[in-house]
Amino acid sequence: MRLLLVEDEEKLARLVKRALVAERFSVDVAHDGRTGFELAKSYDYDLIVLDLLLPELDGSEVLRRIRRFNPHVPVLILTARDSVAVKVAHFEAGADDYLTKPFALAELMVRVKSLMRRGTARRESILRVGNLELDRLTQQVRWRGKRIELTAKEHGLLEYLMANSGRVLSRSMILDHVWDQSFHGATNIVDVYVRHLRGKIGGDEQKLLRTVRGVGYVISDEESA
Amino acid sequence: MNTRSIRFRLAAWYAGLLAGLLVLFGVFIYFTLEQFLEISLRETLSREAQTIGEALLRNVNDTGEDYVIKEMEEHFAPRITSRFLRVTRKDGSLLYESGLPENHAFDPRQIPTERLDGLRQWREEQVTDGSALLIYSLPFADRAGNPYLIQAGAPYEQVQSVLHELLFSLAIALPLIVGIAVGGGYLFMRKAVQPLNEIATTAERITSRNLNERVPVAPTGDEIEKLGISLNRMMARLEESFHHINRFSADASHEIRTPLAIIRGELENAHHSPEMTPEMRETVRSALEEAERLSRIVEQLLEISRLEAGETLVDRSRFDFTEMTRSTVEQMRLLAEEKRLQLIFEGADPLDIEGDRMRLKQIVVNLVDNAIKYTPEGGSISVSNFGMDGKAVLEVADSGIGVPPEAAAHIFDRFYRVDKARSRQLGGTGLGLAIVKSICIAYGGTIAIRYPDGPGVVFRVELPLDSSRI
Numbered sequence: 001m002r003l004l005l006v007e008d009e010e011k012l013a014r015l016v017k018r019a020l021v022a023e024r025f026s027v028d029v030a031h032d033g034r035t036g037f038e039l040a041k042s043y044d045y046d047l048i049v050l051d052l053l054l055p056e057l058d059g060s061e062v063l064r065r066i067r068r069f070n071p072h073v074p075v076l077i078l079t080a081r082d083s084v085a086v087k088v089a090h091f092e093a094g095a096d097d098y099l100t101k102p103f104a105l106a107e108l109m110v111r112v113k114s115l116m117r118r119g120t121a122r123r124e125s126i127l128r129v130g131n132l133e134l135d136r137l138t139q140q141v142r143w144r145g146k147r148i149e150l151t152a153k154e155h156g157l158l159e160y161l162m163a164n165s166g167r168v169l170s171r172s173m174i175l176d177h178v179w180d181q182s183f184h185g186a187t188n189i190v191d192v193y194v195r196h197l198r199g200k201i202g203g204d205e206q207k208l209l210r211t212v213r214g215v216g217y218v219i220s221d222e223e224s225a
Numbered sequence: 226m227n228t229r230s231i232r233f234r235l236a237a238w239y240a241g242l243l244a245g246l247l248v249l250f251g252v253f254i255y256f257t258l259e260q261f262l263e264i265s266l267r268e269t270l271s272r273e274a275q276t277i278g279e280a281l282l283r284n285v286n287d288t289g290e291d292y293v294i295k296e297m298e299e300h301f302a303p304r305i306t307s308r309f310l311r312v313t314r315k316d317g318s319l320l321y322e323s324g325l326p327e328n329h330a331f332d333p334r335q336i337p338t339e340r341l342d343g344l345r346q347w348r349e350e351q352v353t354d355g356s357a358l359l360i361y362s363l364p365f366a367d368r369a370g371n372p373y374l375i376q377a378g379a380p381y382e383q384v385q386s387v388l389h390e391l392l393f394s395l396a397i398a399l400p401l402i403v404g405i406a407v408g409g410g411y412l413f414m415r416k417a418v419q420p421l422n423e424i425a426t427t428a429e430r431i432t433s434r435n436l437n438e439r440v441p442v443a444p445t446g447d448e449i450e451k452l453g454i455s456l457n458r459m460m461a462r463l464e465e466s467f468h469h470i471n472r473f474s475a476d477a478s479h480e481i482r483t484p485l486a487i488i489r490g491e492l493e494n495a496h497h498s499p500e501m502t503p504e505m506r507e508t509v510r511s512a513l514e515e516a517e518r519l520s521r522i523v524e525q526l527l528e529i530s531r532l533e534a535g536e537t538l539v540d541r542s543r544f545d546f547t548e549m550t551r552s553t554v555e556q557m558r559l560l561a562e563e564k565r566l567q568l569i570f571e572g573a574d575p576l577d578i579e580g581d582r583m584r585l586k587q588i589v590v591n592l593v594d595n596a597i598k599y600t601p602e603g604g605s606i607s608v609s610n611f612g613m614d615g616k617a618v619l620e621v622a623d624s625g626i627g628v629p630p631e632a633a634a635h636i637f638d639r640f641y642r643v644d645k646a647r648s649r650q651l652g653g654t655g656l657g658l659a660i661v662k663s664i665c666i667a668y669g670g671t672i673a674i675r676y677p678d679g680p681g682v683v684f685r686v687e688l689p690l691d692s693s694r695i
Contacts, residue, residue: 009483009487011487012483012486012487012490015487015490015491015494016490018494019490019494053479080478080479080482080483081478081479100482101479101482101483101485101486102482102483102485102486102488102489102516102520102523103486103489104489104493105489105490105493105494106493153556170517172517172521179556180583180586181583181587182553182583182584182586182587182590183556183590184521184524184525184587188560189556189557189559189560189594192559192560192563193559195563196559213510215493215496215510215513
């Protein structure tokens with residue numbers, strides 16, 4: 001899997017590259033729009049991560065030009081500008097996803113993976129982590145083969161965690177996916193739901209759903225994520 | 226009628242000024258005319274006396290006294306013209322005396338005779354009905370040297386009646402002129418003041434959201450045009466500085482967000498690094514927490530400034546406020562139960578409002594979350610929805626620690642904390658209520674704090690109901 005990262009802020013580029021390489025992607029980095037566009041034209045990338053404010057050639061213009069010869073490559077926009085109007089404009093120009101700075105690296109990884117999956121692999125209908133099983137079609141959850149009842153929000157939370165098993169998800173990521181932006185004022189709602197969910201899937205003695213202090217939550221059947 | 230309006234005050238001033246000037250003018254005319262009439266009366270009387278002397282008395286010895294009497298009667302017709310004429314001989318006997326005038330203004334017989342010596346040339350004689358007779362006396366000698374006294378008189382009333390007529394005319398004309406001038410002026414002023422009203426209406430409409438509007442300016446070259454141009458220039462300057470601020474916060478957001486992204490990324494990486502000792506990991510964790518809080522603060526500050534600039538109102542739809550509140554409260558029920566708080570929702574009637582559902586939901590989330598945070602275990606929170614006077618009302622009441630009255634005025638300010646240590650410990654950014662207020666204002670609503678009889682506080686939000694309901 002080969003990615004192109006177009007980001008003029010060198011430190012941030014290095015950081016994102018390191019995180020992507022750790023996920024076994026091979027990453028090319030361009031520090032300005034013109035170089036980015038030249039690279040995008042020369043190689044067949046699986047995904048492009050594009051900053052908007054770039055020297056030489058503006059990110060929006062890079063996106064427009066890329067779309068002219070390659071309408072399919074997924075493009076994830078990274079930017080510090082996040083007004084609704086700007087967002088809408090870029091989705092219309094052909095961006096596939098949008099992430100506002102400052103973002104959590106984990107969030108970026110989740111988005112990148114989901115964009116890569118799109119179109120290529122089908123969504124698995126049954127998610128499994130350890131003894132836990134979640135059927136996306138029938139909306140049923142089993143713990144050691146035994147059916148457990150979850151509320152809609154608990155189900156959404158569990159599904160999101162399981163779909164990204166082994167990855168630490170921050171509270172704000174969980175809020176954005178399971179609730180919506182309007183709940184950002186109430187950050188401990190995630191903690192409360194996680195506590196309830198934990199109670200239902202095997203109690204406190206099991207280590208399936210762990211808290212990573214200060215960062216967020218992770219579901220995995222390994223000892224360390 | 227607004228008695229403080231420029232229009233009224235100008236009209237009143239002009240009416241006063243005009244009336245004053247006209248009265249002064251009338252007084253001036255009156256006295257000038259009076260003087261003029263008296264002088265001309267005196268001239269007439271002295272001329273008549275001269276004529277009697279020169280034309281008749283001089284030759285009395287040739288023509289005889291009867292001729293003189295007849296001539297005087299015919300020539301001067303004193304009965305008709307209300308003249309008093311008398312010719313006295315040297316011994317005081319009468320040669321001629323005019324008869325009672327037709328209008329009975331005076332009786333010539335009651336006017337005392339004059340002696341030739343110690344004679345006054347002009348005198349006024351009071352007559353029966355209180356008016357005065359002006360009498361001119363002229364000593365005259367005929368050719369033979371016999372002295373006579375010629376007296377010619379006329380009642381002052383002749384002057385007075387002209388003056389009375391003048392007064393009468395003035396009394397009618399003066400109010401009429403003032404009335405016409407003021408009425409006309411008032412109507413004309415309406416036309417003149419109209420552009421001012423238009424300017425006021427437009428200026429009233431302009432807020433931070435439509436600073437590009439301008440007041441109407443008619444090219445009349447007058448002070449109102451000047452005012453309009455000045456206002457428009459001021460608004461252009463305001464608009465520019467507003468844009469400047471918005472541009473600044475957009476630029477600032479970029480400048481702050483990128484380093485923040487780097488800090489968070491570096492800390493995340495460090496946190497996952499296997500070489501970390503537990504103490505170092507704890508330090509990194511704490512730094513990461515603060516970096517996240519800083520991100521939240523930056524986000525929320527930007528959100529407030531965007532709301533204030535009216536940027537995010539693109540996403541509008543009509544929905545039921547009651548239903549949205551009810552479902553949001555349900556979603557937050559678990560939070561309340563964790564603290565063993567009773568969370569009650571009341572609201573039956575659908576309340577259609579228009580706006581960005583996500584943002585308006587944030588009002589409910591922030592207020593209920595706030596109530597949960599500041600209500601001690603075992604307390605209760607009541608959320609209610611109802612319609613009132615074309616407004617959709619949301620009330621969030623708690624039985625919590627309340628807000629000190631001196632803090633009520635600042636509670637919606639950015640970064641205001643009633644109890645600094647406590648709220649920071651609860652993980653707030655100090656911006657929750659400021660955001661709620663900004664959202665309320667952005668959608669044409671209001672928010673207020675109220676103290677119930679018991680403990681706690683009530684936050685009351687009012688939003689305009691969507692009237693275009695089908």
